[in-house]
Amino acid sequence: MKKQPYNSFWRLGRPEHNTQYYSINADGELVINEGHYQYNIHDLIKKYGTSLEIVLPFVIEQRLEDLFDTFAKHSYLQKYRGKFSYFLPLKTNQNKELVLPALSEGANLETSSANELWLIRRLFEQEQFNPDLRLLCNGPKTVSYFSLINDLQAKGVNVIPIIEDINELEMLKVYKGEVGIRVELGLRINSHWDKRVGRFGLVANEILKLGRIRNLKILHYHIGSQVESLKDMLTAASQAMELFIELKKANPSLDTLDLGGGLPVPYDQNQTFTLDQFVSKLLGRIKKMADHANLSHPNLIGEWGRYIMAPAQMSIFQVVWDKKITVRTGAKSWYVIDGSFMNDLLDTWAIHQKWQIVPVNNANSKKLKKVWLAGSSCDSDDKYTAGGGGVLLPDLDSLEDKQYLAIFDTGAYQDALASHHCLLSSPAKIVLQDGKVTVARKRETAAEVGKMFGW
Numbered sequence: 001m002k003k004q005p006y007n008s009f010w011r012l013g014r015p016e017h018n019t020q021y022y023s024i025n026a027d028g029e030l031v032i033n034e035g036h037y038q039y040n041i042h043d044l045i046k047k048y049g050t051s052l053e054i055v056l057p058f059v060i061e062q063r064l065e066d067l068f069d070t071f072a073k074h075s076y077l078q079k080y081r082g083k084f085s086y087f088l089p090l091k092t093n094q095n096k097e098l099v100l101p102a103l104s105e106g107a108n109l110e111t112s113s114a115n116e117l118w119l120i121r122r123l124f125e126q127e128q129f130n131p132d133l134r135l136l137c138n139g140p141k142t143v144s145y146f147s148l149i150n151d152l153q154a155k156g157v158n159v160i161p162i163i164e165d166i167n168e169l170e171m172l173k174v175y176k177g178e179v180g181i182r183v184e185l186g187l188r189i190n191s192h193w194d195k196r197v198g199r200f201g202l203v204a205n206e207i208l209k210l211g212r213i214r215n216l217k218i219l220h221y222h223i224g225s226q227v228e229s230l231k232d233m234l235t236a237a238s239q240a241m242e243l244f245i246e247l248k249k250a251n252p253s254l255d256t257l258d259l260g261g262g263l264p265v266p267y268d269q270n271q272t273f274t275l276d277q278f279v280s281k282l283l284g285r286i287k288k289m290a291d292h293a294n295l296s297h298p299n300l301i302g303e304w305g306r307y308i309m310a311p312a313q314m315s316i317f318q319v320v321w322d323k324k325i326t327v328r329t330g331a332k333s334w335y336v337i338d339g340s341f342m343n344d345l346l347d348t349w350a351i352h353q354k355w356q357i358v359p360v361n362n363a364n365s366k367k368l369k370k371v372w373l374a375g376s377s378c379d380s381d382d383k384y385t386a387g388g389g390g391v392l393l394p395d396l397d398s399l400e401d402k403q404y405l406a407i408f409d410t411g412a413y414q415d416a417l418a419s420h421h422c423l424l425s426s427p428a429k430i431v432l433q434d435g436k437v438t439v440a441r442k443r444e445t446a447a448e449v450g451k452m453f454g455w
């Protein structure tokens with residue numbers, strides 16, 4: 001492929017930004033490359049309209065392969081004897097078109113609620129997973145959640161509830177399968193979710209006082225999401241490993257350390273550490289501590305949701321309005337889009353999520369301007385200003401030009417958080433795989449949205 005200056009301008013083709021799948025073609029249009037197959041987004045828009053979500057299962061497959069390869073490589077190099085397995089946290093993205101490709105790559109599943117587990121029971125009833133699949137159940141075990149856990153366990157599924165509370169320990173006293181326990185490490189990390197008072201799991205001393213826990217297999221922790229410091233990731237692992245070593249004395253069946261989630265996505269910024277660096281250091285540390293305590297190396301579980309899922313979806317909108325900003329700011333205009341940040345990309349509002357945004361057409365335009373984006377709800381909070389500095393996009397001479405934009409890395413959390421403020425319709429959703437396009441969800445009609453509100 002001829003090198004295009006616009007690729008580097010828009011930071012495309014770079015693995016460190018998860019944009020190795022994208023490039024700008026000779027017409028200045030954004031294309032997605034799946035191996036040697038190419039999808040032109042502008043053409044897809046002509047067929048499917050906007051607002052549009054584009055799902056890329058091949059991205060998940062590649063990311064999981066890379067994850068498994070990285071663990072295999074460093075296990076080999078460092079003679080780490082424990083096994084690594086991946087559990088997809090369903091809460092990151094419950095859409096079937098993304099979950100099934102993960103299963104096919106060897107992912108196990110982690111649930112956070114009864115309804116998520118119910119989806120898995122459906123898969124089981126349809127004989128869509130093999131008996132090697134393991135399930136971890138986090139979150140408060142309500143009566144319906146607990147009865148689904150028991151039901152699946154009785155059917156021979158390897159379902160492992162994680163004890164998060166003393167009451168759950170009581171409930172699980174008669175449970176026949178293996179269990180895990182969650183420790184609240186009390187480590188304060190640098191992340192959006194700097195929870196000063198944890199409410200998940202038990203603190204280390206509480207766990208040690210429990211003595212022997214029936215069928216204990218896993219020690220689990222989860223320090224938070226989008227953890228941008230390698231040091232925090234490693235400190236958490238060391239702290240958990242210290243507890244693992246103590247806990248193992250009364251619980252010889254304990255053989256797995258579950259590291260939870262937290263691997264970050266370089267949304268609009270530079271990557272702070274690579275997977276390779278993390279895995280290399282992680283295995284080195286755990287091995288050293290295990291060897292020192294004369295224990296076999298624990299099996300390891302990763303539950304990195306955002307890291308695997310976010311790059312597998314992008315959101316596409318049309319600019320429907322160019323409204324001049326008359327006061328002095330970082331931007332010249334509002335570009336109003338035919339979707340909503342508050343509805344379709346809620347983290348923009350909730351945690352001031354930043355995004356990488358690239359024009360779908362006119363990406364070779366020499367005339368660019370800084371704009372702020374506004375959603376088409378009538379809420380003044382429905383906007384994206386990139387922290388005030390604005391987003392660089394083609395300057396429209398007239399709206400006849402129809403400008404489209406792509407927001408990358410929207411595959412984690414946004415769909416389940418989505419809502420219907422001002423009764424706007426959710427975007428349509430298409431799946432690109434093996435050169436084929438399938439419609440996963442049509443755009444909602446007014447009648448369908450009205451129905452949710454009893455009309």
Ligand SMILES: *Cc1c(COP(=O)(O)O)cnc(C)c1O
Nearest residue numbers: 089222225261262303304305306
């Ligand atoms: C949310 C969650 C995850 C996934 O976190 P990411 O930040 O998306 O990696 C993993 N494990 C548990 C228990 C969670 O609650």
